[in-house]
Amino acid sequence: MKAALLYGPRDVRVIDVPKPSVGPLEALVKVKICMTSGTTVKQYARGYPGRGYPHGFGYEWAGEIVEVGEGVDKSLIGKKCISFAPEYACNSCFFCIRGQSNLCAQTGHALDKVRCEVDEPEKGKVSGYFKEYTKEKISELYILPEHMHIDDACQIPYVAYAIHGHKILRINPGDYVACVGAGAMGVIQMMLAHLKGAKTIAIDVNEDRLDFAKKVGAADFVIKAKNAHEAKMALKDLNINNGWGPDIVIEAVGLPQTYEEAVELVRRGGQVLLYGGIPEGAKVTFDTYRLHYDEIAVFGSSGVTMEDVIRARNLVEWGTVKPSIFITDRFPLIKIKEALELHLQGKGIKFAIIP
Ligand SMILES: [Zn+2]
Numbered sequence: 001m002k003a004a005l006l007y008g009p010r011d012v013r014v015i016d017v018p019k020p021s022v023g024p025l026e027a028l029v030k031v032k033i034c035m036t037s038g039t040t041v042k043q044y045a046r047g048y049p050g051r052g053y054p055h056g057f058g059y060e061w062a063g064e065i066v067e068v069g070e071g072v073d074k075s076l077i078g079k080k081c082i083s084f085a086p087e088y089a090c091n092s093c094f095f096c097i098r099g100q101s102n103l104c105a106q107t108g109h110a111l112d113k114v115r116c117e118v119d120e121p122e123k124g125k126v127s128g129y130f131k132e133y134t135k136e137k138i139s140e141l142y143i144l145p146e147h148m149h150i151d152d153a154c155q156i157p158y159v160a161y162a163i164h165g166h167k168i169l170r171i172n173p174g175d176y177v178a179c180v181g182a183g184a185m186g187v188i189q190m191m192l193a194h195l196k197g198a199k200t201i202a203i204d205v206n207e208d209r210l211d212f213a214k215k216v217g218a219a220d221f222v223i224k225a226k227n228a229h230e231a232k233m234a235l236k237d238l239n240i241n242n243g244w245g246p247d248i249v250i251e252a253v254g255l256p257q258t259y260e261e262a263v264e265l266v267r268r269g270g271q272v273l274l275y276g277g278i279p280e281g282a283k284v285t286f287d288t289y290r291l292h293y294d295e296i297a298v299f300g301s302s303g304v305t306m307e308d309v310i311r312a313r314n315l316v317e318w319g320t321v322k323p324s325i326f327i328t329d330r331f332p333l334i335k336i337k338e339a340l341e342l343h344l345q346g347k348g349i350k351f352a353i354i355p
Helices: 038-046 110-115 156-168 184-195 207-215 228-237 256-265 288-292 306-318 333-344
Strands: 002-008 011-016 026-035 060-068 080-083 133-137 141-143 176-180 199-204 221-224 248-251 271-274 297-300 327-332 350-354
Touching: 002 333, 011 333, 026 080, 038 333, 060 133, 156 184, 156 271, 156 306, 176 184, 176 256, 184 199, 184 207, 184 248, 199 207, 199 228, 207 221, 221 228, 228 256, 248 256, 256 271, 256 288, 327 333, 333 350
Parallel strands: 176 199, 176 248, 199 221, 248 271, 271 297, 327 350
Antiparallel strands: 002 011, 026 060, 026 133, 026 350, 060 080, 080 141
């Protein structure tokens, strides 16, 4: 079967690897779709910290069960499914017992671990889902309802991450929620804010992303700004909260500069969510006056709990959130480099790879 592996920064190769064979309580799944995302593109462009080459990648996927192992109900063959595996936690450590399984001491930052596995392509061991087939434990698969489209289903974990961050904030009807970064992460956050009765403002440097946020109805207002100063002026022009600024600012980029910008833009007594991930060791500078005297609450958000996944699944199943809107274009696996380059250059929101 074909699989796409990274051999170095911007060096992706589609190679032949052995097709996996299923064991007891396992299923062989034909991967029907796997999305490019901010994470996969970062991994493509500069590698993953501490991880050697070659390795597979791609994590938002959906497929169809084509074969099952011993002990698995044969009627599952032909069913569409996704996997929640990276979201599993030990359920017995200090954090899991306190309901913070996203911080699990055993599998916390589990996705990082998945992404750091050693691949052995010659033996068919390829991580990620930019590949034709995958072998999964049946207990880790979620069988999709008939009416749920794989284009939406493959992004349920992505929606779950947004829900996790969203739940940390106290958003009330009538609040203004600004989002620094109008990519897919920011758009989902704004959609969730709408569900709470808030008005949303998208702030970005990229006009295409702002147009998209407006077009899909996620952003009520859009601001094109290169830095905090420009964004602040534009927020004043919009007279958000009589010029005091948004009640909540969500950082959905993942850069030190935008972390600082988010804290600068929020109103006194407001809340900031640092949602975009930044590599370990990065430093930012805040005016302590803002945090102490202006009583600004700053929150981080990392990972998901199964509760977040269930909420995301419901929103997608009900059609309240349709992540398929993020698919700019589709590419066969053999053209994955083209899709990753377009994503990297910001020429679209996300791209679907069809293995
Ligand atoms: Zn745990």
